[in-house]
Amino acid sequence: MDFQEVVSKLENYWKKQGCVILPPFDEQIGAGTLSPYTFLKVLGKKPWAAAYVQPSRRPADGRYGENPNRLYLHHQFQVIIKPPPIDIKDLYILSLKSLGLKLAKHETKFIEDNWETAILGAQGVGWEVRLDGLEITQFTYFQLAAGYDLKPVSVEITYGLERLVLFLQDKESVYDINWNEKVTYSDLRLDMEREECVYAFDESEPSKLFELFNIFESEGLRILEKGILMPGYQYLLKCSHIFNLLDSRGAISITERVNFISRMRKMASMAAKIVLEREGKDERLSV
Amino acid sequence: MRDFLCEIYTEEIPAKIVNDATTQFKNNFKEKLKNFRLHYSEIQGFGSSKRLVVFLKDVSEKEEDAFIEIKGPPLKISIDDSGGKLPPYSKFLESNELNEEDVSIKEVKGAKYIFGKKLLKGKEAKEILKEATLYALKEMHFPKSMRWEENNVEFIRPIRNILILFGNEVIDLTYAGVKSNNLTFGLFIDSPVQIKINSVNEYFPKIKENYIIISFGDRKKTIEQRSASLASSVKGIPDYNEEFLEEVANMNEYPTPFLCSLKLKDMKIPDCIVASVIKDQLKSFPIIDARSKKLIPYFISVRDGTSDFIEIVREGYQRVARARILDGNFFFEEDKKIPSENFVEKLSEVIFLKEVGTVKDKTDRLVKIAEFLSSELNFSNEKRENLKRACYLSKADLVSNVVREFPDLQGTMGGVYSKLWGENNEVSVAISEQYLPHFTDDSLPGSSTGKFLSLIDKIDTLAASFISGIEYSSSKDPFGLRRLGSGVVQIAFSTGLDRLPIEKLIDFSMDTFGNKAKKEENKKGEIISFIKDRTSAVLKEKGIRYDIANAVSCLHIDFIPTFLMRSEVIMAHLKDEKLEVISTTYKRIKNIIEKAKFNEIKVDEKLLFEKAENELYKVICESKGKIDEFIDSKDYEAVLSMLYIVEPAVRTFFDSVLVMDEDESFRYNRLSLLSNLRIIFESFADFSQLVFDNKAI
Numbered sequence: 001m002d003f004q005e006v007v008s009k010l011e012n013y014w015k016k017q018g019c020v021i022l023p024p025f026d027e028q029i030g031a032g033t034l035s036p037y038t039f040l041k042v043l044g045k046k047p048w049a050a051a052y053v054q055p056s057r058r059p060a061d062g063r064y065g066e067n068p069n070r071l072y073l074h075h076q077f078q079v080i081i082k083p084p085p086i087d088i089k090d091l092y093i094l095s096l097k098s099l100g101l102k103l104a105k106h107e108t109k110f111i112e113d114n115w116e117t118a119i120l121g122a123q124g125v126g127w128e129v130r131l132d133g134l135e136i137t138q139f140t141y142f143q144l145a146a147g148y149d150l151k152p153v154s155v156e157i158t159y160g161l162e163r164l165v166l167f168l169q170d171k172e173s174v175y176d177i178n179w180n181e182k183v184t185y186s187d188l189r190l191d192m193e194r195e196e197c198v199y200a201f202d203e204s205e206p207s208k209l210f211e212l213f214n215i216f217e218s219e220g221l222r223i224l225e226k227g228i229l230m231p232g233y234q235y236l237l238k239c240s241h242i243f244n245l246l247d248s249r250g251a252i253s254i255t256e257r258v259n260f261i262s263r264m265r266k267m268a269s270m271a272a273k274i275v276l277e278r279e280g281k282d283e284r285l286s287v
Numbered sequence: 288m289r290d291f292l293c294e295i296y297t298e299e300i301p302a303k304i305v306n307d308a309t310t311q312f313k314n315n316f317k318e319k320l321k322n323f324r325l326h327y328s329e330i331q332g333f334g335s336s337k338r339l340v341v342f343l344k345d346v347s348e349k350e351e352d353a354f355i356e357i358k359g360p361p362l363k364i365s366i367d368d369s370g371g372k373l374p375p376y377s378k379f380l381e382s383n384e385l386n387e388e389d390v391s392i393k394e395v396k397g398a399k400y401i402f403g404k405k406l407l408k409g410k411e412a413k414e415i416l417k418e419a420t421l422y423a424l425k426e427m428h429f430p431k432s433m434r435w436e437e438n439n440v441e442f443i444r445p446i447r448n449i450l451i452l453f454g455n456e457v458i459d460l461t462y463a464g465v466k467s468n469n470l471t472f473g474l475f476i477d478s479p480v481q482i483k484i485n486s487v488n489e490y491f492p493k494i495k496e497n498y499i500i501i502s503f504g505d506r507k508k509t510i511e512q513r514s515a516s517l518a519s520s521v522k523g524i525p526d527y528n529e530e531f532l533e534e535v536a537n538m539n540e541y542p543t544p545f546l547c548s549l550k551l552k553d554m555k556i557p558d559c560i561v562a563s564v565i566k567d568q569l570k571s572f573p574i575i576d577a578r579s580k581k582l583i584p585y586f587i588s589v590r591d592g593t594s595d596f597i598e599i600v601r602e603g604y605q606r607v608a609r610a611r612i613l614d615g616n617f618f619f620e621e622d623k624k625i626p627s628e629n630f631v632e633k634l635s636e637v638i639f640l641k642e643v644g645t646v647k648d649k650t651d652r653l654v655k656i657a658e659f660l661s662s663e664l665n666f667s668n669e670k671r672e673n674l675k676r677a678c679y680l681s682k683a684d685l686v687s688n689v690v691r692e693f694p695d696l697q698g699t700m701g702g703v704y705s706k707l708w709g710e711n712n713e714v715s716v717a718i719s720e721q722y723l724p725h726f727t728d729d730s731l732p733g734s735s736t737g738k739f740l741s742l743i744d745k746i747d748t749l750a751a752s753f754i755s756g757i758e759y760s761s762s763k764d765p766f767g768l769r770r771l772g773s774g775v776v777q778i779a780f781s782t783g784l785d786r787l788p789i790e791k792l793i794d795f796s797m798d799t800f801g802n803k804a805k806k807e808e809n810k811k812g813e814i815i816s817f818i819k820d821r822t823s824a825v826l827k828e829k830g831i832r833y834d835i836a837n838a839v840s841c842l843h844i845d846f847i848p849t850f851l852m853r854s855e856v857i858m859a860h861l862k863d864e865k866l867e868v869i870s871t872t873y874k875r876i877k878n879i880i881e882k883a884k885f886n887e888i889k890v891d892e893k894l895l896f897e898k899a900e901n902e903l904y905k906v907i908c909e910s911k912g913k914i915d916e917f918i919d920s921k922d923y924e925a926v927l928s929m930l931y932i933v934e935p936a937v938r939t940f941f942d943s944v945l946v947m948d949e950d951e952s953f954r955y956n957r958l959s960l961l962s963n964l965r966i967i968f969e970s971f972a973d974f975s976q977l978v979f980d981n982k983a984i
Contacts, residue, residue, distance in 0.1 A: 067617065069610060084435060086447065089298050090479050104477045105596040106603070109538065110336075111570070112301035114431070125433040127299060132603020133569050133588065141435050141445070153434050167603070172610065253636060 001100055001168050003179045006161065007053055010077050013098040014051035017091060019079060022052040027234055028241040031056050031117075032078035032158050036233055039120055042082060042142050042154040043272055044279040049081045053161070057241065059248035062197040065190050068173035069162075072196040073189070077159040084141065084155035092139060092157055096131070099168060106132050115140065119240060119264040121147040124156060136164045146272030206251035213242045217263060224270040229278075236267040289412075289454030290487040291327075291343040293420050294471055296448035299336045304429060304443060305537035306503060309334030315423035316341050323415050324351040333501040335540045336591075338471075340501060341423070342487075346416070346453070350409030357383055359401035362392055366401075376401065413453055417460050420451060424462055436464045448472065455486035473497025474541050474592060498541040498593060507536040513544040514572055514587045520546065523574035523583045526562070535570055539591040547571070547605045549584040551612065558582045559699045560615040560689065567695055568611055569604060618688035622700075627708045630683035637685060642755040643803060646682050649747060652799040653678035656743045659795045663788045670736070677717040677740045680705055684718075698722045724774055727828050731781045742778045743792075745771045749817070750796045753810045754803055772821035779847040780825075785921050786845045790815065815844050822847055826854055832861075834978040841973035849921060853972055856923040865931045866977070872937050873974040876961050879946060885958040888966070894956040899936075899943040906936040907963050918970055926971050937964060 001009070011021050025035045032038060032054040041048045054076045062072030085091060093108055110127035115138070117123075126140035138158040142150055162174045162185075171177055175186035220235025243260055246252050252260065300308060313332030320327070329344040359365065365376040380390070385403040393402050424442075432441040440446075440463035449467040451458040457469050471490075473480035474497060482497055484490050491501070500506045510532065514525040527535075536542065549561070561582055565573045571588040575581060588604045590597060635647035643649075657678045661671035684690045684701035693700075702719025706712075713736050720737035721744055723730060732738045752768055759768045779787055793814050819840055826836035831854040838857065839850045860866050880886075895901045910933050917925040946961065948954045968974060 067614070069614060083437060086436075089445075089447075093475065094478070102477070103475075105599045107590045107592055107600045108475075109591055110299040111538070112299070112303075125431065132600045133607040134603060141433055143433060149434075151434075151439060152437055155435075172606075258641075 001165075002181065003161070003165050003177055003185065005180075006099060006165055006168065007077065009098050010095065010159065011051060013095045014079055017049070017081075017085075019049045019051040019081070022050055024053050024055055027237040028057050029054060029237060030058055030240055030244055032076045033117055033120065033122065033156065034237060034240060035078065036230065038078065038080050038156065039122070039145060039268070040229070040233065040271065040275050041080065042145050042150055042156075043148065043275045045152065046279060047082055048154070051077070051079045054078050057196075057244070059196070059200040059244050062193070062200055062248070064197040064201075065175070065193040068175070071162065071174065072193055072200065075161040077161050079157040079159075080154055082154035083152035088155050089139070092129075092137070099164070101131075101168075110139065113138065118261050120145060120268050121265055126156075131164075131167060134163060134167055136160055136167065146269050148272065148276070200245055200248045204245055204249055206246060206249055209242050209246050209249075209251070213239055213246070213260075216242065217267070220267050221270070224267060224274065227274055227277075229271060229274045232267070232274075233271045236264060236271065239264055239267070288345045288347055289456075291341075291346050291412075291416055291453050292450070292487045292490050293341050293416075293423075293452075294448075294450040294490070295339045295424070295446055296450070296472060297337055297339070297442070297446050298444045300334075300339075300444050300537075302336065302534045302537040305334050305336060306533065308339055308427065308429070308443060309503070311427050312339045312423055313341050315426045316343075316419050319419040319422040320415070324353060324409060325349075325412055325415050326351070334503065334537075335499070335501060335506070336537055337540060338499075338501070342490075343416075346412055348412055350412065350415060352409050353407045354404050355407055357385075357403045357405055358395070359383075359390075359403055362399035362401060379403065413456070413458055416451075416453060417458050420458070420460060421462060438464055440464075450484060450490075452484060452487045452490070473499060476592070500541055503533075503536060506539065506542050507532060510536055510542050510544055510589060517544055517546045517587050518572075518574045518585075521574060521583065521585045522576070523585065524577050525572040525587055526575045526582075527566075527572045531566065531572075535572075535589055538570060539589055541592055543590045543592060543594050543597065544587050545590060545594070545597050545601055547586050547588055547601055547608065549586065549605070549608060549612070551584060551609070554616060556612060556616045557619065557700075557703050559696055559703070560619060560693065561612055563693045563696055564608055564611040564615060567693070569608055571604065571608075615689060615692060618692055622687045622689055622704065623707060625687075627680060627683055627704070630686055630704075631679065633686040634682055640751050640755050640757075643751045643800060646685060649751070650679060650682050652747055652796070653681065653740075653743055655799050656747065656792070656796055657739070660739060660743065660788075660792060663791065664784075673711065673713045673717070673736050674739055674743075676710065677714045677721075677736050678743065680708075680710065680714070681718055681721055681740060681744065724777055726770065727773060727777070727825065731777060738778050738782060742775060745775050745778075746789075746792055746796050747799075749775070749814055750793065750800065750810075753814055753817075754797070754800055768817075769821065769824075772818055773825050775818055776822045776825045776847060780851045782848050784848045785919060787848050789818070789844045789847060818847075819844060822850055826850060831855070831858060834976050835972075838972040838974060838976035841976065842969075849923075852921060853923050856927055857972065857977070860927060863931075865934065866927075867979045868938075869930050869934045869968070870974040870977045870979065872934055872941075873965075873968045875941065876937070876965050876968070877975055880958065880961055880965055883947075883958055885955070885962065887955065887959050888962045890959045890963065891952075891956050894952055896953065897944045899940045900957060900960060903936045903940045903960060903964075906933055907960065907967070911963070911967060914967055914970060923971065930968065930971065933964075933967065 015021050022037055025037060029035055035054055037050050037052060055073055056076050057073050059072060061070050063070045097103060109130045111130060113128040114125045121144065123144040124140035124142045126138065128135045129137040129139055136159060140156045142154045142156055144150060165177050166174060169177055175190055177185035179185055179188055216235045216238040220232050220239065223235065224232035243264065309332045313330060317330055325347060327343045327346040331342045333340040359379040360375040365373055367373060379401060383403050383405055385405060389404045391402050391404065392399055429443045432443060434441055435445040442463065446463045446465055448470060449462060449465050450469060450471050451460065451467045452469055457467060460467050469484050471482050471484060471494060473482055473494065480497055482493055484493060494501060518525045558581065562573045565571045565586045569588060571586050574583050574585045574587065576583050590600050631650065634650060635645050637646040639646045639649045654675050657674045661674060681701065684697060684704055687700055687704065689700050690697050698721050699719050702715045705715040705718050713734060716734045717736035717740045720732035720734060721740045723732050723741060732741050749768065749771055752766055757766050757768065793811055797811055823836045823840050827833060829851065835854050835857045839853045890904060895904055910929050914926055914929050917929065944957065946957045948957065
């Protein structure tokens with residue numbers, strides 16, 4: 001099954017479960033959790049159900065396109081539902097069937113795996129899902145965001161699309177994946193992958209990046225202080241990406257790291273506060 | 288009489304928690320049922336990754352009736368002299384719903400009172416079982432609970448179904464939004480398999496038919512037996528410990544082990560990377576050659592499910608193993624290009640503890656402590672240099688690519704790299720052993736340099752943690768301080784030394800923190816008493832009775848290396864009458880000296896007046912040198928026999944000489960004699976701690 005086919009099958013499946021299908025949020029994002037469609041929506045009481053592809057940039061994982069499994073940018077398929085349906089685990093497993101998998105011929109196993117995201121003050125409890133030993137999904141019940149106990153909790157399901165497609169196509173290198181019948185992953189991504197790495201590891205200028213971080217941060221804080229949510233939150237996303245670039249360049253010392261994280265955490269908390277204040281006043285669904 | 292069964296069906300419980308959760312659930316039931324007079328013949332608990340089960344056999348329909356006696360008003364205000372019933376009497380009857388025939392008169396402390404015998408009707412079993420179920424669920428405690436539904440109930444993982452049957456009757460209750468029923472689920476093969484259970488006796492056979500092995504013991508046995516035979520088919524044995532086996536057995540409801548092969552051709556990948564991928568990532572068992580203990584290119588995985596289509600599952604596991612191992616090898620090749628100095632320098636970018644700096648700072652401290660310890664123990668030049676070098680390189684692997692990918696390989700990879708860097712065998716072996724022991728009864732560093740590196744590292748970490756004010760308790764010890772402390776003790780035991788300058792070592796170690804430790808004067812005492820605490824704990828784990836552990840733990844901390852041997856000698860002589868005698872004698876000596884607040888030891892021979900004190904003085908002089916010699920050569924059997932020989936002279940002394948003589952000079956001289964004796968006894972143990980008459984168990 002082609003990469004693009006997998007995406008559309010998953011979209012279709014979760015559409016039938018009542019999810020809003022969204023285009024990826026248009027910012028450089030490190031993980032599906034940081035997307036405003038997740039972080040800002042798990043706060044508060046209003047129901048929410050969405051699914052979207054999230055291209056995720058993790059500069060430190062980049063290998064100039066030379067490693068068959070490690071990527072500067074990979075694709076997550078993110079499902080986020082609040083409150084979680086009672087049969088959500090079965091719903092998830094059955095989603096694999098929609099990809100043409102005959103479950104009786106395979107093994108799915110849920111192995112304890114909890115996560116924390118320091119800059120978001122977020123915590124989740126759950127599992128990594130293994131398909132015949134291969135980790136294909138993170139399945140998590142979100143417990144905490146911006147330091148708030150989430151009531152109700154949300155469920156977050158993150159499929160690692162490259163891993164999943166490697167499995168379905170029986171390939172050993174991501175670059176051999178068929179995106180569709182004619183185009184491979186390599187055709188689409190290899191040059192970009194190399195260039196991103198060249199920039200991140202060799203050509204980026206830390207002093208410029210530090211400057212950018214400061215500018216984005218101060219503008220973000222200024223906007224968030226005025227209670228303007230989305231433009232302000234987007235500056236946090238920019239900061240987070242700049243931080244990741246600096247980190248992959250080895251330009252951040254330990255003391256600075258703690259400091260940077262708490263600066264971003266502050267922006268995240270301000271954004272969360274705006275979301276919660278608005279919820280009190282606004283009766284519409286959070287969509 | 289009916290059987291009772293409750294099954295809590297959940298999403299996957301973390302494998303390491305399953306057994307504890309099973310026990311808690313059963314014990315909570317048991318505890319609650321103790322409050323009732325409800326009879327049952329047996330209680331059993333079962334657990335797996337998806338369910339916790341309690342089964343009660345032959346439960347009565349009702350709680351037994353019982354009578355209680357209620358004290359009423361005094362007789363004189365209840366019944367008058369002519370036998371007439373007064374108002375307090377009838378009020379008492381009325382308010383307690385009693386009849387005339389339930390009443391009796393009893394005397395309490397000389398006064399007569401009215402008493403009523405009241406019938407307590409037994410509750411229905413159904414009600415009690417419902418109460419017990421709710422109690423058992425609410426009173427479960429986990430290291431990390433979660434919430435998932437609107438009532439915000441906390442549990443280890445979401446509860447998705449509750450089956451409660453009393454015979455063939457469902458006991459109704461709702462917990463965490465789930466209403467009880469008589470349904471359960473079998474192995475998920477292609478879709479959820481719902482099973483209806485009509486009565487308790489159907490439960491076990493029906494879930495078995497649906498591929499659920501509910502007993503941990505059965506799952507474990509299946510895995511053990513099958514794995515052994517699969518491994519022997521390729522002339523090897525599976526490599527796992529008990530803890531890991533337990534984890535795997537609780538990760539699968541229907542475990543089916545299968546053999547996988549590693550197709551790595553002739554690549555030179557360190558065994559530890561291969562083993563780590565197999566164990567930690569794939570939760571599978573490496574296979575080793577029975578003789579050489581070296582890995583052979585196979586491993587055993589366990590499928591949660593039947594053997595149908597197992598070749599497809601095998602293909603998947605093999606592919607993941609291969610990809611991860613190649614990945615690890617890629618990092619290994621990268622690391623090989625980096626010189627050791629670069630690794631060590633990079634440690635200054637890794638924080639050790641926020642309050643006390645980086646791992647590089649720690650490395651520098653370790654080298655200083657190594658220097659100090661080497662002079663204290665008169666190490667040869669070669670030994671000193673080896674230890675310092677091992678300390679210097681000990682943490683280098685923490686910034687290697689491989690350890691970042693495989694954190695469990697810290698130390699082990701250090702050993703591999705240091706060989707590549709051309710370090711000698713003593714140094715590289717020491718580095719690979721530095722984190723041992725990981726738990727009680729884990730293997731200890733085998734090399735001498737490894738032992739001292741491990742000891743120095745642990746003492747430094749303890750000092751750093753105490754200075755940073757890190758808290759620990761029996762339930763919460765996030766930094767594993769207690770494990771580190773036990774490690775110090777176990778290593779001390781294994782040195783074979785007669786003493787180890789632990790106090791000075793702690794002192795010196797605190798000094799290496801410079802000003803940070805200055806304000807923390809009292810921390811040194813805390814560390815010493817912490818290590819002593821751990822000593823008692825380790826001794827107890829090694830089967831030493833608590834009072835004996837206490838008796839040797841009273842000695843100076845520097846004698847820790849000998850504590851186990853001393854304890855074992857006392858343990859072996861517990862049945863000796865003489866042991867109790869010397870304990871009593873020693874107590875007497877100690878009491879007299881402490882009461883007199885006396886601490887001189889100089890005996891003036893000219894003042895030895897009585898025959899018995901002369902005798903005693905002679906015995907002391909003769910035995911003292913010998914006992915010291917035996918202590919130095921750690922011949923504790925001989926020390927004890929010497930004490931047995933000394934003791935009668937002490938008794939004769941007490942029988943015929945008055946210690947607290949009116950004459951001050953006699954008195955002091957006799958007290959000095961006793962002080963000398965006290966020192967002799969205490970060179971072995973504090974015998975006053977021993978408990979006799981089977982009082983200690």
